[in-house]
Every structure is written in C-alpha cells, then in structure tokens.
Amino acid sequence: MLIYNSQSKKKELFIPLEENVVRIYVCGPTVYDDAHLGHARSALAFDLLRRVFKAEGYRVIFVKNFTDIDDKIINKMKETGRSLESITDEFIQSYKNDMHALGIEDADIEPKATKNLDNIIHYIETLIKKDFAYVIDDGVYFDVSRDEKYFSLSHREVADEQTQSRVESNSQKRDPKDFALWKIYHDNSLTFDSPWGKGRPGWHIECSAMIKHHLSVADKAYQIDIHGGGADLLFPHHENEACQSRCESGHELARYWMHNGFVQIDGTKMSKSLGNSFFLKDALKVYNGEVLRFYLLSSHYRANFNFNEEDLIASQKRLDKLYRLKKRLGTEKISAVNKTFKKEILESLNDDLNISSALATLDIMIASSNEHLDANPKDKAYKYEVNANLDFIKALLGIGTMDAFTYFQLGIPAKEIAKIEALIEKRDSAKKEKNYALSDEIRDTLLRQNIKIMDTPSGTQWERGE
C-alpha cells in the first residue's frame, strides 16, 4: 500500500507499527451543528481507507473523536439554554445517522473530550513538568520555541509579521505562536476544574491526549500509523498535535499524515461563513445515500471536489449500470470472485486510494459481463462469478448494497408503483394485440412521469428516470 504522506509530500510504502494491524486516528466533527457535505467527504475518504486495509487482511483499529467542548457549543448553550450534553448528544446522533445513510460505519472507538478530561489534564501536567508549557493568568500555553521540529509537518517557514499580527495574542504569551492547552474562565460559562483554575481545554490537546490513551503503541518511534483529517487541519491543528505529542512522550505522533481535499460549491470552499454550505441531511432528502456516497467517493480524496447536481446525475447513471447488471443476473448464487478483477481493483486502491482507476476497472468488468451475457444468456457459472465480483465491490466500496429492483424504484411511493404496474399490464395486453398505438401512448405517458419502460425476454421492466 502506498500512502501520500503530507509530512514528506510523497507517496510512501505503508509499513505498520505492529504486523497486520493498522492504527488510524481521524479528526471528527465539533458537534454544534449538523454535518455538511465536507464532513461526508472526509468520512468517506477514511471509510474507504479502512475498507481497503480490511480487504488486504489487516486488523484495523479506527478511532474518530467527537469534539464536544468548544466555544461554538458554549454559544449554543447560551442561545438556547440547553445543557452541553443535550446539544452534543443531538448532533452526535445526527452525524451518525447521516453517515450511516452513506454506508459509513461507526469508528471502533469514538472518544469525546468530556470523557477524557483527566487524561487531558494529566497530559498538560506532564508538559509543564517537562518545561514545554507555562502557566500565565489566562491559562496554560505550549512554548513553541521548545520544539525545534515545530513546522516540520506543515512546512511553514517562520511566521511572518503579518501572520503574527493576525494571531489574537495575550501580551503575556512568550511568543504569538504559543497555543493554549488550558484556558481559564472567570465568567459563568461552562467550566471544568483543573490545577490551574476553572476553565476549558484548548482544542489541540484533546486529540493528543485521546490518541495516547485510546490508540497509541508504546516504545515505538511513532505512536500510531495514520492520522487523518481535512486539509484545513494541517496547520495549526495537526502541527500542534504533533508538537505536543513528541514533546510529551519523546515519540512522534503518527508515521503517515493524510489530508482530504474540500468540497466546493461553484469553485469555492463550502463553508458556513460564506453561506454556501450544504447540510448532509438536506441532501439526503433529495438523493439516496448510496448515490451520494458513490458520487462523493468517485474522485480522488486529495483533490478538491466541486459539488454540483449535473455531475451527481452523471455519477448516478454510472451506478445505474452496475444495478442493471445486477438485475439481469437474476440469481443470488455466488462463486469465487474473478482473480484478475480483484487484483486490478486492489492494485489501484493500494496506490494511495486511486479510486478513478479502480472504477474504470469496475466499468470494464460491467461492460464485458454484459457482452458475455448478451452472447450467452444462460451461462449460470458466469453469472455466479459476476455475482461474486459485485459482492466484492459491495464490501470494498460500499456500493451495490441494495436489491436492484428496489434501487430503480427509489423515491417512488407504493401507491405510484401500483399505478405504474397497472399501466404496464394494460400496455402488455395492447402489445399482444399488436395495438402499438395504444402501447406507445402508455409508454409516453409513463415517460412523462419519468418512468422508463424496457421490454426484455423475461417481461416488461421499468425504472425511475433521473
């Protein structure tokens, strides 16, 4: 497996810390609002990574946190009068529901900041004891000058004056780049006890503390194999995490750093402040989860992804072909997956998740299967193998999980289905009587309702249109 490491800016051969085991930590959402398409893309990228490792026979320990202490959550508490837990529970559940709709399973471990306060405080104490952090009036800060490898992850040169001036700085901080490990609050907002006074943990510290507690291996040069997240987290979040962790433990945090690209709308980054963000739950009202999954998954995870409906429809049509093949197999019996097919798909994905290349192989398999079945419609052994191929894809990519007839009837209420099928019966009898004028008229009527008719040797079938 080759993985593009943001730290070296190169593809590197993946070598696990422990044989046959992969430890992956991904920065999850701050749970103050519903998930948007960007969360989905990030989650899908690492879901694919997880599936590929599993297909290669690794035991995967996949950890994704929920940041449940944050100023935005505190603000929401003030606005609504609700408790922290009621807000974060709601959005954790909402996040999970949306991800499940996309075929993304829960992480193996899902730590939360509120459940790791002791770990966080202990971690900060160690950093102070080792003289990497210092206490001033408004909190505990990390002394960046004590880490000569600071900037080695994000490759930033020494920050220029402009950058420094942009950092909101406490005059007592030794360096504007120093970042908060613990923030002390004297107001009535939500706070937690600490040796330095009531307050809240800084953002970066939770990941370092939770990785150490939940995922790290001891006595290796690195604590975990892979650390992932959105490209916007590279600096300062991941740089700070890496810095804290190497200083606290003497070991580097992660051997490989992976960063996914953004979802863009009309060529600009989707973000709340720009007012162009798209909630996943709203998208899921319009598009089936698997269709959305396939679309968001279909281009490389590091590239930016320009979301638009036209491309989504094109992507759905591509998925339709997989389901049409599934439909025409007419059996669920399975033999062994085609070895060449499996090998080619895995080779593509093993190259830093080259999904485009993998999907090209899938499309070629679909076309050649159709070709073979056109010539040999009754070749059962062949059908079993194609079934096995589709089953392999289902586990690896999470597509083709539905019954084919269900797939083509998505979004059509049962009442409509009965009406459609009644019309099709009527058309069938008209056809038998060679009353083509009537049968074509019925077909046109259905087409106007976005229902496509197809006459096949095994009877008339229908599908929803776009």
Next chain:
RNA sequence: GGCGACAUAGCCAAGUGGCUAAGGCAGGAGCCUGCAAAGCUCUGAUCCCCGGUUCAAAUCCGGGUGUCGCCUCCA
C-alpha cells in the same frame, strides 16, 4: 503580504519520461427491437502558454497566465 496545491476532450476524471493518453456522462453512427429503452460495437484530445533538459515529456526543470486553498473556527 507569506506559503502551498492544481491546470488532461463539451462536462467529470485517471495517467507523472517511451507502444494506439484509462474510465464515466453528454453527442454521432451501427447491431438488437414492431418502434423504443436497456445492452453491445464503432466514433472524439498536437494534455493552459512560452522556453529548456532528453534519442524521447502531458509526465522533469525555469518563466508566465489562470483557478483554488492555508496563514483565523473549519472536514
């Protein structure tokens, strides 16, 4: 202002030194069909521009132009 990424057919998108530049959507032609749909076959690119390196470059180097991102919470 500093740093970085990207630029491949109408659209989406692989390929990063060497046979005919993957695959999908859209379009065109054909086979099939009562006619369609579906499926299959055929069909489209001097790889942003200008220089350079090389026997050979979409692929490496330099310079442009353009788009986007990070530097502030962010997936």
